[in-house]
Amino acid sequence: MAQKREYLSKNQKIVLDYIEKANQPLKAYSILFNVQKKGLKAPPQVYRALDRLVEIGKVHKIESKNAFVACKNSNCTISNATAFSICDGCEKVTEISNPKLSKYLSGFQDNSGMKYNKYNLEFFGLCKKCR
Amino acid sequence: MAQKREYLSKNQKIVLDYIEKANQPLKAYSILFNVQKKGLKAPPQVYRALDRLVEIGKVHKIESKNAFVACKNSNCTISNATAFSICDGCEKVTEISNPKLSKYLSGFQDNSGMKYNKYNLEFFGLCKKCR
DNA sequence: TATAACATTGTTATATTATAACAAATTTAT
DNA sequence: ATAAATTTGTTATAATATAACAATGTTATA
Ligand SMILES: [Zn+2]
Ligand SMILES: [Zn+2]
Ligand SMILES: [Zn+2]
Ligand SMILES: [Zn+2]
Numbered sequence: 001m002a003q004k005r006e007y008l009s010k011n012q013k014i015v016l017d018y019i020e021k022a023n024q025p026l027k028a029y030s031i032l033f034n035v036q037k038k039g040l041k042a043p044p045q046v047y048r049a050l051d052r053l054v055e056i057g058k059v060h061k062i063e064s065k066n067a068f069v070a071c072k073n074s075n076c077t078i079s080n081a082t083a084f085s086i087c088d089g090c091e092k093v094t095e096i097s098n099p100k101l102s103k104y105l106s107g108f109q110d111n112s113g114m115k116y117n118k119y120n121l122e123f124f125g126l127c128k129k130c131r
Numbered sequence: 132m133a134q135k136r137e138y139l140s141k142n143q144k145i146v147l148d149y150i151e152k153a154n155q156p157l158k159a160y161s162i163l164f165n166v167q168k169k170g171l172k173a174p175p176q177v178y179r180a181l182d183r184l185v186e187i188g189k190v191h192k193i194e195s196k197n198a199f200v201a202c203k204n205s206n207c208t209i210s211n212a213t214a215f216s217i218c219d220g221c222e223k224v225t226e227i228s229n230p231k232l233s234k235y236l237s238g239f240q241d242n243s244g245m246k247y248n249k250y251n252l253e254f255f256g257l258c259k260k261c262r
Numbered sequence: 263t264a265t266a267a268c269a270t271t272g273t274t275a276t277a278t279t280a281t282a283a284c285a286a287a288t289t290t291a292t
Numbered sequence: 293a294t295a296a297a298t299t300t301g302t303t304a305t306a307a308t309a310t311a312a313c314a315a316t317g318t319t320a321t322a
Contacts (some may be wrong), residue, residue: 009270028308042273046186046308064196064251066279085245101295106238109256110229116256120195123239125247140289140299159279173302178280196306197279 008053012036015049016058016070025067027092054079062086062093064122072098080118081106089130096123139184145169146180147189149246150238156198156224183212190257193224195253204228211249220261227254 008016014035019026032046040046041067053059057079059068064086071079072095083096083105105119137149145166150157164175171177171212184190186209190199195217202210203226214227214236236250 003167012132012272040272042160043309045271045274046312048270063253070261085241085243087245087246094243096241101239104235106254108232110227112216112225113259114218114254114256115262116254118255119250119252120255121236121250122194123245123247124249124251125245128244131246144298171301174280175282175302176300179299 009049011045013038013051014074015046019053019059019068019069020068024091025062025065025069027067031068060084060095062122063120064124065091065093067081067093069093069095071095082119083121083123085123085125087127087130088124089100089126092127096121132202139261140180142171142176143180143183145171146177147184150184150190150199151201153201155222156193156196156200158198162199191215191226193253194251195255196222196224198224200224200226210250213250214252216256218258218261219255221258223258227252 008015012123015031018031020033027045028043028050031050032040035046040049050059050061054061054068060071060079060082061068069070081102083098083101085094085096086092101121105121108119123125135207143152149166151161159173159174159177159181163171163174166177171180180191182191185192185199189202191202191210192199193214193215208232212233214229214232216225217223232252239247239250
């Protein structure tokens with residue numbers, strides 16, 4: 001059984017700090033560029049930190065944008081049930097925190113025999129400002 | 132108003148034919164390699180065809196895998212409401228066709244003021260064989 | 263404290279995915 | 293027939309992500 005630290009390593013903290021300060025999804029290479037002054041010089045350092053942060057649910061990947069955003073859902077320490085709202089106009093991304101929705105999806109079953117333990121949902125549309 | 136052909140062009144047909152023969156998601160460069168004998172020599176030719184096929188709903192992109200799969204949902208001529216089941220063991224991907232689910236999600240609203248017109252949902256888990 | 267086991271970091275190189283830009287050919291509308 | 297629009301072919305390059313391995317740091321426990 002591989003043990004894992006329950007605290008964040010130096011690089012993980014640097015990357016998380018930077019992502020948390022942004023209130024929008026960030027691209028990996030944009031993060032890299034911005035944490036170079038902190039000593040992270042090459043892509044693997046950023047991608048490794050991101051992998052871990054995503055794994056523990058501190059950060060989510062917006063798959064349709066290849067971008068990373070801090071979790072805004074304080075009771076979402078696990079990353080196995082994520083839903084986002086994405087504006088096609090201004091690209092604003094918001095994490096949806098809706099107990100009914102998550103309950104519905106977490107309990108979803110079909111007749112395929114699949115046992116689901118994770119989902120990611122991305123909604124697209126236009127926000128108020130962009131309509 | 133940009134007019135668009137309602138039939139498929141030569142390259143679009145070639146790419147769609149190939150994707151429809153596979154019963155699994157395919158990567159763009161694997162498609163490229165396999166349609167080179169049909170004359171499509173470079174990435175833009177494949178990506179252009181894919182873009183269009185996705186736009187008209189004949190093909191869906193599995194965002195978490197950067198892969199493309201033919202639509203198996205005959206009444207889904209539009210591509211604005213997609214749901215997939217993905218096995219983390221064998222990587223089998225199935226398009227979910229569940230009227231209740233799609234009705235629930237198509238009608239989803241929150242208090243953010245967003246007007247949703249599209250969603251993509253990816254479920255992950257283990258299929259019968261992989262458990 | 264030693265030291266072995268393990269996890270993290272630093273580093274270089276490379277793989278994979280996707281698009282920009284523009285000329286040529288084809289198709290469609292007038 | 294001609295103009296407009298779309299599709300295609302082509303080259304180059306951008307953007308995203310991982311492999312591989314040595315060096316360093318951390319943890320457990322002998
Ligand atoms: Zn979250
Ligand atoms: Zn907007
Ligand atoms: Zn479909
Ligand atoms: Zn399976």
